[in-house]
Amino acid sequence: MDHNLITIQEAAEKLGISLQTLRRWDTNGKLKAIRSGPYSHRYYKREDVEKVAAQYSKNLFHEAQSWVTTPKPIEPAPHVYCPNSGIFQARISNFETQPAKIPHLQTWCSLIIAVTGEIGNNSFDHNLGNWPDIPGIFFGYDLAKKHIVLADRGQGILKTLKRVRQELQTHTEALKVAFTEIISGRSPESRGNGLKFIRQIISTYDISLRFLSGNAQVNLRKRSEKLLIQQKSRSIHGCLAFITFS
Amino acid sequence: MLIQLKKFGTTLLSRQAGKEALAAYEPTLREIKNTETVEIDFEGVNTFAPSWADEFLTPLLKRYEGRFKVRPSNNPAVRVTINFLEKIHHISFPRERLYLDKS
Numbered sequence: 226m227d228h229n230l231i232t233i234q235e236a237a238e239k240l241g242i243s244l245q246t247l248r249r250w251d252t253n254g255k256l257k258a259i260r261s262g263p264y265s266h267r268y269y270k271r272e273d274v275e276k277v278a279a280q281y282s283k284n285l286f287h288e289a290q291s292w293v294t295t296p297k298p299i300e301p302a303p304h305v306y307c308p309n310s311g312i313f314q315a316r317i318s319n320f321e322t323q324p325a326k327i328p329h330l331q332t333w334c335s336l337i338i339a340v341t342g343e344i345g346n347n348s349f350d351h352n353l354g355n356w357p358d359i360p361g362i363f364f365g366y367d368l369a370k371k372h373i374v375l376a377d378r379g380q381g382i383l384k385t386l387k388r389v390r391q392e393l394q395t396h397t398e399a400l401k402v403a404f405t406e407i408i409s410g411r412s413p414e415s416r417g418n419g420l421k422f423i424r425q426i427i428s429t430y431d432i433s434l435r436f437l438s439g440n441a442q443v444n445l446r447k448r449s450e451k452l453l454i455q456q457k458s459r460s461i462h463g464c465l466a467f468i469t470f471s
Numbered sequence: 472m473l474i475q476l477k478k479f480g481t482t483l484l485s486r487q488a489g490k491e492a493l494a495a496y497e498p499t500l501r502e503i504k505n506t507e508t509v510e511i512d513f514e515g516v517n518t519f520a521p522s523w524a525d526e527f528l529t530p531l532l533k534r535y536e537g538r539f540k541v542r543p544s545n546n547p548a549v550r551v552t553i554n555f556l557e558k559i560h561h562i563s564f565p566r567e568r569l570y571l572d573k574s
Binding site: 310314317318321332333335336338339342343346347349350407418419421422425426 | 480481482484485486487488517518519520521522546547548549551552555558559
C-alpha cells in the first residue's frame, strides 16, 4: 500500500472524530477518501488529513472535543493543558485581566472569570485521585471570538453525582440534576452546586454555555433560565464546556 | 476585626485555596475577643466564586454568629456569590447598612 495513505481508523484517531463523520465527509466532499483493495475500503492521503487537522486545531472547541472523544489518552497541547489545579489557578489569574480590556465587559467580567473558575475547579475537585487516564484539564480562550473552552477526561457528571444520588441512570438525568437541584449535605463531600451558580449568572448576564458530559449536552442561552438538554449520538470522556460572552 | 480578603489574593476561586486560606488564618482568628465584631472587606478582590467563599466565609459565619458582617461591594461576582451561598445553605450574611442591593 502507498505509504502516503492511511486507513479510515487512523484518520479518525488523528482528527478525534468518528468513522461515521469521516464517511459523511467523504460523501459530501469535505475530506475525500480513496477506495482501494478488494473490499474497496476507504483510505486517506496523509497530507489531506493533516491539512484538515491543522484547520481543526485553530478551533479551540474542536481541539478540546477531539481530546475528550479520542479513545487514545494523550495530553493536550502545552498551551492549553493544565495538569494540576496550581497551573490552572496561575493561568486563570493571568486570564483575569484580559476581558477587562474590552470596555463594555469591565463592570461584569469578574463573573466570566467566576464561571470559568467554577467549571475548571469542579474538574479538579471531583476527579482528584480518580482521573481515569490523563489528569488535569484543557483550558483555552479566544478573546477575539469571545469564547472560553474547558474540558477534562475525568469521570463525568453521572458517575460523580451517583455517589449522592444512586437512582440516577442516564447522563441527561445527571446533567438536569447538576444544573437544577440544590444538593445539600453531600456528605462526605462539601462540594457541588457550582453549575447552579453558573446557571444563575447566565440567566441575568450576556453569557451562554454549552456543556457536555457522557452522551448528554446542555445549552444555556444568555439571559434565559431555560435549560435545553439533549442526548447525543456520541459519548465523550469527562466534561466539555464552551462559554461564549458578548 | 476587619478581614481584608485581598490579603489572600485577588482571584479567590477554588475550594482548595479557600480551605488553605482559612487554615493559614487560624492563628490570627484566635486573637479575636469574645465580643468583637468580625467584618469582611472585599475591596481589591477581582474575582470571587462560591467554592472559595464556601470554605472561608461559611465557616466564619457559623463560628462568629451574631457578630459577623460583610461590607458592601460593587463587584458583581461578590454579590452573586454571597446571594448564592445564602440560597443553597439557607443562611444569611449580615450586611452593613450600605449593602442594600441583594440583586
